[in-house]
Structure formats: structure tokens, C-alpha cells
Amino acid sequence: MFENLSDRLSQTLRNITGKGRLTEDNIKDTLREVRMALLEADVALPVIKEFINNVKQKSVGLEVSKSLNPGQAFLKIVNAELVSAMGEANESLNLATQKPAVLMMAGLQGAGKTTSVGKLAKFLKEREKKKVLVVSADVYRPAAIKQLETLATDIGVEFFPSTVEQKPVDIASAAISHAKLQFFDVVILDTAGRLHVDNDMMNEIKALHQSVQPVETLFVVDAMTGQDAANTAKAFNEALPLTGVILTKADGDARGGAALSIRSITGKPIKFIGMGEKTDALEPFHPDRIASRILGMGDVLSLIEEVERKVDKDKAMKLANKVKKGKGFDLEDFRDQLAQMRNMGGMMSMMGKLPGMSQLPDNVKDKVNDKQFVQMEAIINSMTQKERTHPDLIKGSRKKRIAAGSGTQIQDVNRLLKQFTQMQKMMKKMSGKGGMSKMMRGMKGMMPPGGFGGPGGPGGMFGR
Structure with a gap:
């Protein structure tokens, strides 16, 4: 996410953080580079202008000149301005209302509204412990109704049936009445994709909004459309009282223009960010964490939260006890570790949240690809149960069979x-006295000079 912007800004700011003192000249040169990075990231011009002016005013003032480390003080200012441009802090959904809380989704065709309804329903069900009902008022696309029904079944929330013969207002009213009778906490209403220049369609959604009076009207927009995403959101906001934005397909957006432009142009917060196709790939949008990622400083908080949510604690405890008792670490355990990593979005997703990873050379990043882990799982799956628990048995003819x-x-x-x-050696060290420090030393030995994730020569963890 935001790789191009991150690479450009990290390089530019690295050049200035080493400076013993900052002058107007070197600040000017750096700001020119920052401006170019933001232009290439397709950030809206008014946003760039305000951003650069704010950084310049703070940099040439007392904040930097009196600092012990002027370069780091400058980096801190840039970080604070990035956070400010994206909205300071995460703004959660307003569900403090008489039940059911109605959430209405709006947006262009193809922005990912229906998928986002499913993701949001799963988020509310699993993390907020809400009873959720989803309903489609997209009467122009029968496939959308079926798609939402399938998604609802997959994530285990109730779907309220609708047909293309019905009127959107009637569908919404019936769904809300059903939700009241069945004590649902939240109703998520999917609507048809529409252009803001289509008067008939905009009048229809205005009437729908007037009828259901949702507590949240969320605009779903594709991150890859850059600053156009902000302009479209602004146009919709003039017709509908939007309460927030869901930014989809951010995992495919190497630029970041949408994330940096939306808040400044619309005044509306980005509440969620879609980071993939899976139904759990929707995260609350935290401007401070995103700014930290853009500047190559990682996002350790999100990584910790992800580990908490996705790691199978029972399996982890069983493995820890097994290792402690000296029973050893076998290939079954190794396969479990690989599966857990895949469940967390893969190695690249995890690396993106670790500080300093953006500074790794491309040839090192290429060595750590998720295809390799899929291949490793496939190899272990081709072994017999006995081979997995007794790897020493795997010799010539067995290797040939496993490879085939x-x-x-x-x-x-x-x-x-x-x-x-x-x-296995690392796990053995962990089971003894002073286990964790021994394990860290073991890991260091598996890494190349310069840190985590590299090829590490022929014996490295990811070596070839």
C-alpha cells in the first residue's frame, strides 16, 4: 500500500534527517522533493499546497532550529501534517441510537459497495458483537442481490430478501420493520451504483435516505482512482449528508492520493479501509498508523492487533507446551506456523507493518514472497504422516516422491x-533456560547482514 509515495518520501527524508542543522535552502530542496512525491501520488493540488505551506512554516520556525536533532524534528513535522491531512484519529461508526442502527452505502458502480457491506457486517458481528441484517436495494442488478445473499451466508449474518420488481424505499422499510421485530442491532443497506451527474438516480437515493433516515451514510470509493475519489465524494456529499468514507482496494493503490485528499476536500472522515478481497480485509482507518507506514516507520500496533485476532491461541499454547516438554518441533508444527502466517495476510503484509522494511533492497524483498510459503505447505502436504513426525526418514527416494x-x-x-x-534448532533453544534471548540470537544467525527478511546466503531462512 502506498509503495511509490513511501519510497519517495522515505528517501527524501532520509537525506535530511542526517543534517546537523537545517537552513531555508535545504528545507526548500526537501520540500520540492516532497511536493513532487505528492504530485506523483495523485494527491489533489489544494491539499499539496496546504501541506507544503504548513510544513514550511513549522520547519523554519523555532521548533526545528532549537532541536537537538533538526532532521528528526523535520520528520516529526511531516508525520504530523500527514496525520492532520488524513483526519487526526480514527472516527468509529455512530451506533449509539435506537435499534436498529441503519447504515446506508452509496457510491459509483464497481467501487466495491456490495463486498464492503459483507466485510462491514463481518466486522460488526465479530469485533463489535452486533446482530446484523444486510439487505440489497440494488434493483438494477439482480446479480448484486444474489452476491449479497452469498456473502451473508459465508459470514453468517442474516440476509433480508429483495427482488428487482420492488422499489428501493419499500425494500428498506420492510427490512427495517423486520429488524425491529427480530431485535437486530444493525441494518446495512446496499444501494445501486450511480453517477453524481445522473439526476434521476441521485433523486432516487435522496428519497431513500429521506425515508430510512440512516445514522451513517457511508460513501464507498475505489482508492485506485486517486484524487478523483475525493472529487466524487465531494459531489455525492453535496447531494447526500455523508457521515464517512470507506476506501476500498487500498492494497492495489501504490500512490495514496485518495487517502491524502478525501478528508481535506470533503471534510468527511475515512472510517474504514479495504485491504484485500477476503471478507476480513476491512480495517478501521487510523491516520497516525497510515502516516507511519507511508514514512517507512511501520505499523506495529496494527500488527499486534492482527496477531491477537488471528493467531490460534490454543494451537500456540499446545506448541509451547510441547516444546517445553522437549518433545520437539516437527513438520506438522512447521506447516501450522506457515498456515498461521498465511491467515495473517502473508509475509509481505506482515513485513509492511514492521519499521524499516520499506528500506530493504528490492532484491531482498523479492526473496520473501508468499508463493514460497504456499510451495512449502504443498511439499509438507505431500509427505506421509510418519515423514512429517520423523523428518529424518526423508532420504533419496522419498524426496523424489514428495517432489513429484x-x-x-x-x-x-x-x-x-x-x-x-x-x-527446529531455534525452538530447541527456546525451550531451555533464557529461551527467548537464545531464540533471538538464533534468528539473528538466520538473517543476512542488515536485518530481517533477506536472502541470507545459501543457509538463510529465505535463501535460494
């Missing part, structure tokens, strides 16, 4: 076994 069964080469099987052996 997983569609890989014998050298791939050898590499996996080597990586497994290193992991």
Missing part, C-alpha cells in the same frame, strides 16, 4: 528441510 507429489524439484524439498532444521 507437490509439483516441485528435489532441491525445493532439500531447501524446505534445511529451513525446517533451522527452525
Whole structure:
């Protein structure tokens, strides 16, 4: 996410953070680079102008000149302005109303509204413990109604049926009446995609809004449309009283223009950000964490929250007890670890949240790809139960069979076994006295000079 902007800003700011003192000249040069980075990221011009002016005013003042480390003080100012441009803090949904709280989704065709309804329903059900009803008022696209029904079944929330013959206002009224009778906490109403220049369609959604009086009217917009996303949101906001924005497809947006422009142009907060196709790939939008990621400083808080939510604590406890008792770490355990990592969005997703990862060379990043982990799982799956619990049995003919069964080469099987052996040694160190510090030293040995994630030579964790 935002790779291009992150790379440009990180490089530019790295050049100035080492300076012993800041002058108007070197601040001017750096700000020119920052302006270029924001232009390339497709940030709206008024937003860039205000951003640069604010940074300049604060940088040439006392805040930087009296600082012990002027370069770091400048970085702090840029970080604070990024946070300010995106809205200071996360603004959660306003659900403090008479039940059911009605949430209405609006947006252009293809922005990901229906998928976002499903993701939001799952978020509210699992993290907020709400009883959720979803309903589609998209009477122009029968496939949208079916899509929402399928999503509702997948995530385990109730779907209120509707047909293309009905009027959107009637559908919404019937769904809300049903929700009141069945004591639902939240109703999420999906609407048809429409252009803000289509008067008939805009009048229809205005009438729908007037009828249902939602507590939240969320505009769903594609991050990859850059500053156009902010302009479209502004046009919709003039017709509908929007309460917030859901930014979708942010995992495919290497620029970041939408995230940096929407708040300033519309005055409306980005409440959620869609980070993938899976139904759990919707996160509350935290401007401070996003700014930290853009500047290459990572997002450790989000990583910790993700670990808390997605790691199977029972399995982790069983493995810890097994290792403590000296029963050893086998290939079944190794496969479980790989599956847990995949469940958390893969290695690249985790690395993106760690500080300093944006500064890794591209050839190092290329070594750590998620395809490799899929291949490793496939190799372990091709082994017999006995081979997984007794890896020492895997010799010549067995390796040949495992490679054939997983569609890989014998050298791939050898590499996996080597990586497994290193992991096994690490786990063994962990079970003894002073386990954690020993494990960290072991991990250091598995890494290349310069840090985590590199190829590490022929014996490295991700080496080839």
C-alpha cells in the first residue's frame, strides 16, 4: 500500500534527517522533493499546497532550529501534517441510537459497495458483537442481490430478501420493520451504483435516505482512482449528508492520493479501509498508523492487533507446551506456523507493518514472497504422516516422491528441510533456560547482514 509515495518520501527524508542543522535552502530542496512525491501520488493540488505551506512554516520556525536533532524534528513535522491531512484519529461508526442502527452505502458502480457491506457486517458481528441484517436495494442488478445473499451466508449474518420488481424505499422499510421485530442491532443497506451527474438516480437515493433516515451514510470509493475519489465524494456529499468514507482496494493503490485528499476536500472522515478481497480485509482507518507506514516507520500496533485476532491461541499454547516438554518441533508444527502466517495476510503484509522494511533492497524483498510459503505447505502436504513426525526418514527416494507429489524439484524439498532444521534448532533453544534471548540470537544467525527478511546466503531462512 502506498509503495511509490513511501519510497519517495522515505528517501527524501532520509537525506535530511542526517543534517546537523537545517537552513531555508535545504528545507526548500526537501520540500520540492516532497511536493513532487505528492504530485506523483495523485494527491489533489489544494491539499499539496496546504501541506507544503504548513510544513514550511513549522520547519523554519523555532521548533526545528532549537532541536537537538533538526532532521528528526523535520520528520516529526511531516508525520504530523500527514496525520492532520488524513483526519487526526480514527472516527468509529455512530451506533449509539435506537435499534436498529441503519447504515446506508452509496457510491459509483464497481467501487466495491456490495463486498464492503459483507466485510462491514463481518466486522460488526465479530469485533463489535452486533446482530446484523444486510439487505440489497440494488434493483438494477439482480446479480448484486444474489452476491449479497452469498456473502451473508459465508459470514453468517442474516440476509433480508429483495427482488428487482420492488422499489428501493419499500425494500428498506420492510427490512427495517423486520429488524425491529427480530431485535437486530444493525441494518446495512446496499444501494445501486450511480453517477453524481445522473439526476434521476441521485433523486432516487435522496428519497431513500429521506425515508430510512440512516445514522451513517457511508460513501464507498475505489482508492485506485486517486484524487478523483475525493472529487466524487465531494459531489455525492453535496447531494447526500455523508457521515464517512470507506476506501476500498487500498492494497492495489501504490500512490495514496485518495487517502491524502478525501478528508481535506470533503471534510468527511475515512472510517474504514479495504485491504484485500477476503471478507476480513476491512480495517478501521487510523491516520497516525497510515502516516507511519507511508514514512517507512511501520505499523506495529496494527500488527499486534492482527496477531491477537488471528493467531490460534490454543494451537500456540499446545506448541509451547510441547516444546517445553522437549518433545520437539516437527513438520506438522512447521506447516501450522506457515498456515498461521498465511491467515495473517502473508509475509509481505506482515513485513509492511514492521519499521524499516520499506528500506530493504528490492532484491531482498523479492526473496520473501508468499508463493514460497504456499510451495512449502504443498511439499509438507505431500509427505506421509510418519515423514512429517520423523523428518529424518526423508532420504533419496522419498524426496523424489514428495517432489513429484507437490509439483516441485528435489532441491525445493532439500531447501524446505534445511529451513525446517533451522527452525527446529531455534525452538530447541527456546525451550531451555533464557529461551527467548537464545531464540533471538538464533534468528539473528538466520538473517543476512542488515536485518530481517533477506536472502541470507545459501543457509538463510529465505535463501535460494
